[in-house]
Amino acid sequence: MLERLIHSLEASPVMKRGEYNYFINPITDGVPLLEPALLREIGCAMVRNLDLNDVDKIVVCEAMGIHIGVAFSMMTDIPLVVVRKRPYGLPGEVAVHQATGYSKGELYLNGVAAGDRVVIIDDVCSTGGTLRALISAIGVTGAEIADICVVIGRGDADIGRPLKTLVKIEVSETQVRVVDTCL
Numbered sequence: 001m002l003e004r005l006i007h008s009l010e011a012s013p014v015m016k017r018g019e020y021n022y023f024i025n026p027i028t029d030g031v032p033l034l035e036p037a038l039l040r041e042i043g044c045a046m047v048r049n050l051d052l053n054d055v056d057k058i059v060v061c062e063a064m065g066i067h068i069g070v071a072f073s074m075m076t077d078i079p080l081v082v083v084r085k086r087p088y089g090l091p092g093e094v095a096v097h098q099a100t101g102y103s104k105g106e107l108y109l110n111g112v113a114a115g116d117r118v119v120i121i122d123d124v125c126s127t128g129g130t131l132r133a134l135i136s137a138i139g140v141t142g143a144e145i146a147d148i149c150v151v152i153g154r155g156d157a158d159i160g161r162p163l164k165t166l167v168k169i170e171v172s173e174t175q176v177r178v179v180d181t182c183l
């Protein structure tokens, strides 16, 4: 279990984005290519690890949460909400600010309302800026967050709630090291 993910992480090249050591991996970038077996491995691990009791929506963020969300949605039959980086101006749309280690922008949530019970999933948590923005947007709607899970955790970001990670990594200027797994 998770052998493919661990192997792909240990083979990930690292590049500089400003001062930030950015690792390049199929799950976090879709580059160089995403093997179905790797996606399946991650979907199975997420199904095993998440609290899905009475959950009626999965929330992911554009862009690199989408493929994980689709796999997870098809495995669980729970509908998927994609938080977008552009506004639609629909009634009830919630806008929040997102900052990561190398970028800033706005996120727009539609399709979640008071009374919903949701899980948030994403590819990676690094500074925690994206998850904090998603939690804050869902808080505005009045929906309940049942669980939060990312495939890869790097660093010790505080998102103000428990966070499940499938693997934890350390990233140097030249390589990725897997330091823990959920197994």
Ligand SMILES: O=P(O)(O)OC[C@H]1O[C@H](OP(=O)(O)OP(=O)(O)O)[C@H](O)[C@@H]1O
Residues within 6 Å of the ligand: 028, 061, 062, 063, 064, 065, 099, 100, 101, 103, 122, 123, 124, 125, 126, 127, 128, 129, 130, 131, 157
């Ligand atoms: O913990 P953080 O510092 O917030 O970093 C994690 C976020 O960074 C990436 O998203 P990004 O906004 O770069 O967009 P992308 O998914 O389109 O690559 C990644 O997909 C996470 O959502």
